[in-house]
Amino acid sequence: MARMTDEGLEKLLAEYYESEPSKSLTYRSQRAEKTAKPPILSFRRAAVTAAALTLVTVLSVTAYFIFGNKSNDFISVTSSQSSTPSEQGRGGGGAPYASENSTGATERQDGGQEPTVPRSVTPAPTEKGAAQTRETTAVMPTQKPAPAQKPTESAQAPPTDSVSATEPAPTKATEPSNDPPPTEKPTYVSPTDPPWNDNPAPWEPEEPTDSGDDPPEPIVYPTQPEPKNYCYGYIMYDGGSLYCYIEDENGSMMGDPDWCSAQHLAEIVYTYGNGYVLARWSPNEHGVRPSSGYHKYGFVNEYGNTVFEDYVYTQGVS
Amino acid sequence: MTDFEAYVTRYSHGLSKFCIKLCGGIDDADDLFQDTWTRALEHFDAYDPEKSFQTWLFTICVNLYRNAGKSKYNTTRREFSSTEEKQRFFDTVPAEEQDIDERLDLYRALNSLPKKYRVVLSLFYLRAFTTREIAEILHIPEGTVGSRLHTAKKLLKRRLQDGSHDR
Numbered sequence: 164m165a166r167m168t169d170e171g172l173e174k175l176l177a178e179y180y181e182s183e184p185s186k187s188l189t190y191r192s193q194r195a196e197k198t199a200k201p202p203i204l205s206f207r208r209a210a211v212t213a214a215a216l217t218l219v220t221v222l223s224v225t226a227y228f229i230f231g232n233k234s235n236d237f238i239s240v241t242s243s244q245s246s247t248p249s250e251q252g253r254g255g256g257g258a259p260y261a262s263e264n265s266t267g268a269t270e271r272q273d274g275g276q277e278p279t280v281p282r283s284v285t286p287a288p289t290e291k292g293a294a295q296t297r298e299t300t301a302v303m304p305t306q307k308p309a310p311a312q313k314p315t316e317s318a319q320a321p322p323t324d325s326v327s328a329t330e331p332a333p334t335k336a337t338e339p340s341n342d343p344p345p346t347e348k349p350t351y352v353s354p355t356d357p358p359w360n361d362n363p364a365p366w367e368p369e370e371p372t373d374s375g376d377d378p379p380e381p382i383v384y385p386t387q388p389e390p391k392n393y394c395y396g397y398i399m400y401d402g403g404s405l406y407c408y409i410e411d412e413n414g415s416m417m418g419d420p421d422w423c424s425a426q427h428l429a430e431i432v433y434t435y436g437n438g439y440v441l442a443r444w445s446p447n448e449h450g451v452r453p454s455s456g457y458h459k460y461g462f463v464n465e466y467g468n469t470v471f472e473d474y475v476y477t478q479g480v481s
Numbered sequence: 482m483t484d485f486e487a488y489v490t491r492y493s494h495g496l497s498k499f500c501i502k503l504c505g506g507i508d509d510a511d512d513l514f515q516d517t518w519t520r521a522l523e524h525f526d527a528y529d530p531e532k533s534f535q536t537w538l539f540t541i542c543v544n545l546y547r548n549a550g551k552s553k554y555n556t557t558r559r560e561f562s563s564t565e566e567k568q569r570f571f572d573t574v575p576a577e578e579q580d581i582d583e584r585l586d587l588y589r590a591l592n593s594l595p596k597k598y599r600v601v602l603s604l605f606y607l608r609a610f611t612t613r614e615i616a617e618i619l620h621i622p623e624g625t626v627g628s629r630l631h632t633a634k635k636l637l638k639r640r641l642q643d644g645s646h647d648r
Contacts, residue, residue, distance in 0.1 A: 169638075172638050172641070175587055176587075176606055176637075177606060180603065181606070184498060187494060188500065190518045
């Protein structure tokens with residue numbers, strides 16, 4: 164490009180910056196809200212879930228000892244009430260985790276009502292599968308439910324001996340020690356991994372993303388060196404002299420070396436134990452000085468204002 | 482409408498323009514724009530209504546831009562790697578008036594400047610802030626703003642003349 168005058172550059176810059184972009188950006192609040200969701204929500208949700216599980220466990224154990232000895236009646240009621248998806252999660256005493264895990268929803272739908280009888284946590288499969296499930300599954304209310312995908316497998320499996328439909332199995336953890344044990348020992352089949360452990364809600368951040376920085380972020384001088392990756396120019400100290408370099412973004416030398424030469428450096432004010440020095444110098448006749456470090460005092464501008472001194476806090480070299 | 486929504490409505494246009502000019506590309510600008518509003522929303526409780534919201538908002542934006550790594554918000558570099566990338570750039574400026582080569586040279590020269598010079602040029606020529614407000618945003622003395630502007634224009638002029646931004 165031909166030689167450009169100051170006026171020409173000024174006009175070019177003004178036109179560039181004042182021109183309106185043909186496209187304008189729009190704030191997408193949904194993204195912000197998703198990112199900004201405070202982590203406390205996940206804790207709250209976990210606490211509510213834990214409390215609900217405790218309540219359900221207590222109620223289930225109570226129900227078991229009320230109806231437990233009438234094992235046939237118990238299973239009969241259990242099977243008949245866990246038939247269709249539409250019934251689950253509608254309230255009426257279904258186990259909260261059954262609703263939550265069978266639908267994948269993040270909110271509980273049981274309404275907190277107390278179940279009158281324990282229900283199977285097995286999510287309802289298809290009609291055909293449901294019929295088989297009635298005969299084959301008798302997962303105890305206090306057991307952790309299988310994942311939502313499991314009912315199909317359960318429904319397709321032939322009736323097995325692994326769980327007896329006539330033998331409700333209380334969990335060891337919830338069984339009161341001072342009550343008489345059931346007359347028959349049930350065969351306990353360990354449920355699969357509880358889905359609530361491995362299936363967090365999609366909006367839950369896995370770890371806090373907020374760095375906690377509050378704008379504005381004042382620079383602390385001079386105890387905090389500027390990060391190297393933000394330095395485009397820096398002073399090097401070899402123990403006796405100071406040298407100045409200005410680098411471009413690729414790390415190569417740029418600009419006129421005269422802009423920033425050691426002759427403009429006045430003195431080292433203080434040498435830190437960590438190899439850093441605090442240097443003071445005067446800018447050169449162009450008003451240019453190293454661009455890194457922390458400029459505490461003094462400056463030169465195009466209007467010829469008086470320049471006193473400048474400081475830089477910079478890393479030395481051994 | 483909440484206070485925050487009102488601020489979004491009022492200042493989105495200016496912030497959008499600033500981000501586009503600063504980053505030199507729509508994609509990078511959009512990232513910076515969204516990140517700025519997100520950070521503002523997160524820290525909205527810390528905003529002092531006695532002070533200028535615009536200054537506070539642009540301080541967040543500049544801090545995000547400066548504190549990011551070298552490449553973040555500046556993935557668009559001196560050369561266009563594809564026709565699409567070139568078209569994206571020209572989407573950010575009106576097609577009329579300026580000579581296309583001149584604009585391209587200016588764009589390349591601006592993008593070759595260190596971040597701090599691009600920031601001060603963008604803030605100054607956006608005509609939205611006084612020099613004092615720019616100094617407040619950048620946490621530097623007011624005179625240093627003038628000094629950086631002077632240096633930025635000097636660098637820019639040199640690069641436009643000798644094409645050093647192409648090297």
